[in-house]
Amino acid sequence: MSLASVRHPTDIHSSHSSLTTLSHSLEDIASWSYGHHGEAVLTIEELRDQLKCCFTCGVSWADSHISLDCSECGGYAMERPCPKCDGACGSVWTRDLTFSHDSSKAKWIGECKNAQQKRDQCSSPVSQDLSHRLERLSATS
Numbered sequence: 182m183s184l185a186s187v188r189h190p191t192d193i194h195s196s197h198s199s200l201t202t203l204s205h206s207l208e209d210i211a212s213w214s215y216g217h218h219g220e221a222v223l224t225i226e227e228l229r230d231q232l233k234c235c236f237t238c239g240v241s242w243a244d245s246h247i248s249l250d251c252s253e254c255g256g257y258a259m260e261r262p263c264p265k266c267d268g269a270c271g272s273v274w275t276r277d278l279t280f281s282h283d284s285s286k287a288k289w290i291g292e293c294k295n296a297q298q299k300r301d302q303c304s305s306p307v308s309q310d311l312s313h314r315l316e317r318l319s320a321t322s
Contacts, residue, residue, distance in 0.1 A: 233259070236282050255287020263293050270294035 223231070233243035237253040240246035247254045255261075259276050262268025274291025281288045 232278050237285055253281055253285045265293035266295050
């Protein structure tokens with residue numbers, strides 16, 4: 182089915198009208214492709230900047246702006262102290278942009294240093310020895 186028949190089905194039988202409609206349709210398509218109607222085309226850098234903004238309240242996390250009452254901001258911009266131990270371990274977590282935007286709630290990537298230390302202390306000497314041997318084996322391979 183031609184674009185002309187979709188846009189103007191009553192004019193398809195007239196050859197002059199059909200050609201005029203078709204030429205206008207092609208011009209329209211060309212202008213749409215190149216943003217002729219004032220539509221902005223974002224560069225990759227501009228798109229990255231947009232992703233570093235809160236989709237809920239619109240502040241720029243990249244500029245360290247936040248909204249305290251916004252769940253997507255979560256009280257922090259791009260980084261925050263460890264949420265597991267309220268920063269006691271000194272670890273800094275980074276915002277997970279994708280999950281923060283998808284869920285409209287602040288999501289973070291990081292690891293609590295206190296939790297890591299507890300895991301190391303709780304593991305038995307046998308598992309520590311096995312872990313050490315596996316590390317040596319992978320280092321020599």
